[in-house]
Amino acid sequence: MVAPVYDHVTALIFACALFVSAVVAVPAINYANLLYVDQQQLRNVALEVLNSMLFDTGYPLNWGSSNPFNENDAVKFGLALSGSSSFYVLDPDKVSRLVVGNPSGTLDYETVRTLLGLEDYGFNIKIVPPFDVDALDKSEGSNVLFELNVTFKNGNPIPNAHVEATILYVQRQSGYFTAEMENSTNCLGRCIIGKGLPSSVTDYIVVLKTTVANLATVSSTFMEGSWSQHVMNASIVGGNITLAIPEGPGWEKGSAGTRWVESVLVVNKEGVWPIYYGSRSNKDKITWGGAYWGWSQLFPGLSYYNPLFIIFNLSVPNPRRLVLFLGPYTGASGYPVFNFGGSSALSSSGATLKLQRSVEIAGMTYIFEFLLWKET
Numbered sequence: 001m002v003a004p005v006y007d008h009v010t011a012l013i014f015a016c017a018l019f020v021s022a023v024v025a026v027p028a029i030n031y032a033n034l035l036y037v038d039q040q041q042l043r044n045v046a047l048e049v050l051n052s053m054l055f056d057t058g059y060p061l062n063w064g065s066s067n068p069f070n071e072n073d074a075v076k077f078g079l080a081l082s083g084s085s086s087f088y089v090l091d092p093d094k095v096s097r098l099v100v101g102n103p104s105g106t107l108d109y110e111t112v113r114t115l116l117g118l119e120d121y122g123f124n125i126k127i128v129p130p131f132d133v134d135a136l137d138k139s140e141g142s143n144v145l146f147e148l149n150v151t152f153k154n155g156n157p158i159p160n161a162h163v164e165a166t167i168l169y170v171q172r173q174s175g176y177f178t179a180e181m182e183n184s185t186n187c188l189g190r191c192i193i194g195k196g197l198p199s200s201v202t203d204y205i206v207v208l209k210t211t212v213a214n215l216a217t218v219s220s221t222f223m224e225g226s227w228s229q230h231v232m233n234a235s236i237v238g239g240n241i242t243l244a245i246p247e248g249p250g251w252e253k254g255s256a257g258t259r260w261v262e263s264v265l266v267v268n269k270e271g272v273w274p275i276y277y278g279s280r281s282n283k284d285k286i287t288w289g290g291a292y293w294g295w296s297q298l299f300p301g302l303s304y305y306n307p308l309f310i311i312f313n314l315s316v317p318n319p320r321r322l323v324l325f326l327g328p329y330t331g332a333s334g335y336p337v338f339n340f341g342g343s344s345a346l347s348s349s350g351a352t353l354k355l356q357r358s359v360e361i362a363g364m365t366y367i368f369e370f371l372l373w374k375e376t
Contacts, residue, residue: 039351046353046372049116049123054090054357054368057082064094065238069105077107077115088359090368092306093237095127095361098340102328103244104235109341118372124341126369127361129217131158133210137221142201145194146221150185150210153367157189162211165193166272168265168311169204170322176263176313178272203323205311207267215365216269218308222326234310234327239302243312243327244294245286257317259286261295265311266302269363272311275299306363344373 056078060066063074074097081091097107113119136147150161167179183191197204207220234243241264261284264276276297278284285292312325344352352373359368 039353042351042353042372042374045118045121046355046370049118049372050355050357050370052116053077053079053370054088054359055080057091058094062091062093064091064097067104067237067240069097069237071105071107071111074107074111074115077112086360088357088368090359090361092303092362095338096236096328098125099328099338100340101233102235103233104237104242112341120375122342122344122373122375124339124343124371126339126371127359127366128153128369129219130215130358130365130367131161131210131212131217133208133217133219135206135208135219135221139223142197142199143194144197144204144206145192146206146208148185148191148193148208148210150189150191150212157185157187158212159185159187159189161185161189161191163191163193164209164211165195166207166209167195167197167204168207168272168324169197169201170313170324171198171200172202172321173315174322176265176322176324202321205324205326207272209269209271218267218269218364220267220309220326222324232312232314232325232327234312234325236302236307236310236328239299240296241299241302241310242294242296243286243325245288257287258292259317260284260315261286261312262315262322263313264297265313266305266307267309267311268306269308273305275302275305308362308364341371344371 056076057080058074058078059076060073061082066073079090079094081089096102097105098112100106113121113123131153132151134149134151136149138145138147144167146165148163150158150163152158162182162184164182165180168176169179170176179195179197181193181195183193185191193206193208203223205220205222207218209216209218232243232245234241243261260280261276261278263274263278265272265274276299282292284295286295287293310327312327314323314325315321316323352371355370355372357368359366
């Protein structure tokens, strides 16, 4: 009798153990399956949206180039360059419509999310150079000195990166002058760019072209405390360049008096090129709060330059002198480089997906990073 009872007890214990294991394991398996399904769905949505943005021109085909710009003009969202025979080539005008503060008009985050059909999702877009170039300004007075640190995105140094620097500077009321130099990074990814300028220099801008293998990135920096960088705005739309005094609190300081556009230079990956010289007539005049609120000129064929940004040589008052203004926007890295969208920290689901692609904008290579998450 003892053996059968023992067998029954053992079987009962084993059955209970199986039951407890099932109670614990089945929900865990179901949760893992559900999590996998959610991640796969997120990936499918992200791939579909990313391909739509990078391969589709949107509608109208050149919606980013309309001037004046109305966000309702964009019926379908896409960033591809119309007429391009290559993949992953983006339209600079369309990209610029995502840059917050573009004085020529922008698309806001909610509008883009609606056009992409992402009402239940949040996203963020970053467009960054393929490697980082940090410029530490050690300049003193008219002695321009920058310590450059060139690294991969993971922070590892890049030796033998070739750096070409063009310094544009002005002296009181004389025209602009240029100075060029070059150097290569050492085993730590560092090098020095320096130049002694005349003591009468009132303003300067340094344009840096850094080349690693066959990839190049162009950045720039300006004289610390530059007057014009705080009281002007600029934009490039197609062949139209606009410079204006922005309105709003805080912009009135230093805005009194007449400015004159003395000259305009375009910066691309090949260098710095003058494209316009002013005449001190009304067409080159800018004043605060009057009929000459800004300066705008159409330059047919400007897109062939693949402009990254524009440098304006301006004559400003109080006291009368020449200054240099870098635009569009004062990010100083060219308008394609930016961060647009929401923050995944606002999502309580915690699930995010990041996709990256190499893209070309205005003849330069960038990394297009797309982050997507499910909103709850």
